[in-house]
């Protein structure tokens with residue numbers, strides 16, 4: 177293992193006495209703006225330091241106490257973290273949560289006692305990724321594409337992370353030998369035409385490492401498209417620099433799947449980061465996990481999807497929350513997801529409607545779910561239900577009932 181970039185920042189992360197938010201702001205949130213948040217919670221940090229993604233990474237907030245001081249004590253004291261997923265949040269994203277003031281973003285980042293409540297149906301590796309691991313870091317579940325886990329590091333850890341068993345264990349480093357084995361695996365498997373880089377968050381890596389990896393993958397003739405999965409534009413938009421986009425655009429066709437949870441994440445800075453990626457010719461999709469108390473209402477989800485489209489991001493997947501250990505407080509009933517899809521389809525642009533999927537426990541892959549628009553068949557018609565719930569028929573005769581051209585000719589004779 178090699179350390180790819182030592183964080184040399186010496187600045188203390190936070191002053192000893194964080195001015196506590198009192199939660200009585202007239203703005204709805206705790207601060208009127210991110211700037212007010214920065215000046216209050218990180219006094220002395222200039223705007224240019226704040227906008228340096230390396231500063232954001234070096235100054236991540238890593239303890240629950242600080243989150244509670246900043247966002248207000250809403251729970252009975254701080255909670256000791258278990259051995260599982262560590263806590264980390266960028267100063268920027270903590271600021272977004274503070275400015276928004278709602279509990280939605282807070283739920284995504286703050287560990288709570290609920291994480292210790294284990295349900296027997298939950299599992300460390302609910303998607304059976306280990307069973308489909310071809311070589312370390314390569315999950316090969318579908319015939320023509322692989323998931324390539326290139327780092328276990330994220331700038332901010334989502335409490336519902338599907339890979340909570342893996343991420344945040346090794347710091348900001350990767351194992352080059354493991355990368356090379358992964359690349360060799362892909363090179364040796366001509367059926368792999370689509371490589372999905374994930375982790376961890378690949379966009380937390382320095383430009384030159386990512387460039388090296390993409391360049392290697394581009395030497396493989398059968399790799400048609402490369403995708404990157406990332407939450408960086410939402411939690412660390414400062415990372416999207418002109419240098420990064422100039423590097424990425426060398427590796428087309430390149431797609432990026434962004435992770436968004438809530439419309440409050442769509443700040444001006446995040447929208448600008450998406451615009452820079454889109455201007456580099458990168459098609460952007462979004463992935464959203466359906467989360468209780470965060471986005472489990474049609475109106476919230478609609479606002480998120482509309483906001484994403486305005487940011488030139490096409491909603492791609494809505495995921496039922498994976499049953500990782502201690503995630504019951506995040507899971508909604510599946511009917512909730514169906515209700516949300518039903519509340520979107522027909523009521524708004526088709527582009528705003530993601531596919532609702534369950535990644536089947538045990539390694540079944542993503543299975544799409546749709547509200548029942550296909551009602552059934554009545555002899556030569558199929559019965560369909562439209563978005564308003566009204567029934568329609570579509571003529572779809574049995575093959576034997578179709579009058580063919582030949583039959584017509586016979587009748588004429």
Ligand SMILES: *Cc1c(COP(=O)(O)O)cnc(C)c1O
Pocket residue numbers: 315316317318321322323372542
């Ligand atoms: C989600 C996933 C993919 C990509 O699936 P698409 O439906 O093509 O986006 C590929 N491999 C694994 C293991 C996955 O979990």
